Amino acid sequence: MFASHINLSVTQEEIEIGLLQTPKDPNMTCLCFVREIEHLQENIRHHRTSKFLDLQPTEKGEPVELDLDAYERLTILRDQEIPKRLNKENIVKLKTTWSEHGGINATDSRDYLLQLCEAFYNKMVWLIDKNLHDKYVEEDEYSRELLEVLRFRNRLSRDFLGRTELLYVVEKYVTGLAKGVPMVVYGESGTGKTALIAKCAKEAKHWLSGANPVIIVRFLGIVTNFNH
Structure with a gap:
């Protein structure tokens, strides 16, 4: 030895x-x-x-x-x-x-x-x-909501396919080519609005690389028993 x-x-x-x-x-x-x-x-x-x-x-x-x-x-x-x-x-x-x-x-x-x-x-x-992802996180309502939102976003963006023209429209808006005007994504139920927003939230840091953006993601209704 x-x-x-x-x-x-x-x-x-x-x-x-x-x-x-x-x-x-x-x-x-x-x-x-x-x-x-x-x-x-x-x-x-x-x-x-x-x-x-x-x-x-x-x-x-x-x-x-x-x-x-x-x-x-x-x-x-x-x-x-x-x-x-x-x-x-x-x-x-x-x-x-x-x-x-x-x-x-x-x-x-x-x-x-x-x-x-x-x-x-x-x-x-x-x-x-x-x-x-695998580490135990203290079970408080704020950390639980954050994890649920991020998992939801990642799952939807991972399965997102096509609709490149819509992504390009949002990218142009996010990168400042349409300043001063709020963007609203709308459509009938089931047309993929949430998936589009999830994909955009995932891609936003790439679109704004170098700008160090702060991205706030919130999907209403995906966290059960949340009180605020």
């Missing part, structure tokens, strides 16, 4: 404790981002390769060679042990190519870095939302 502990890097030890050995469900707290760099091993002599691979001195006169033991342990950890504990939704795999300027840099790897940032942000939001 002592020898095994010595062979573990600090990062791997953290993974062992926080992911592989935890009695709790790691899918509620852990995300795994896997990066594949094409042509990495072909550039093993580059002075920056050690930032991406475990290397060791060689007795054959060459400067360095791949640390096969470390590489094998990392492969097992990445391809076998972590997937046993994490669902596919918690694992993100991204691919980039070795740059002739030395691995990954802000210029040659711009698309990959943007993709990584976007994936990280989206997965973090997803994980937080997942925890908030």
Whole structure:
């Protein structure tokens, strides 16, 4: 056990404790981002390769060679042990190519870095939302109403299809192309007014990205036994 502990890097030890050995469900707290760099091993002599691979001195006169033991342990950890504990939704795999300027840099790897940032942000939001949805919330009338309204909005907007021309009309209004005039959505019963409003409430932050809007959503009659 002592020898095994010595062979573990600090990062791997953290993974062992926080992911592989935890009695709790790691899918509620852990995300795994896997990066594949094409042509990495072909550039093993580059002075920056050690930032991406475990290397060791060689007795054959060459400067360095791949640390096969470390590489094998990392492969097992990445391809076998972590997937046993994490669902596919918690694992993100991204691919980039070795740059002739030395691995990954802000210029040659711009698309990959943007993709990584976007994936990280989206997965973090997803994980937080997942925890908030499953976490016990104190049963008071205000928090209960809020949860009911948000669940109702999400359910309707998720099932919303078509009617892009109506969405565009509302988007134009929300983004300020029809200032100073209130908008009223009306129609006969069953024509989808509530679903349209739910979809608009869901999309409003995208329409106003950068403006940090405050969106108040309220659907009358969906919360039972609410007294105000």
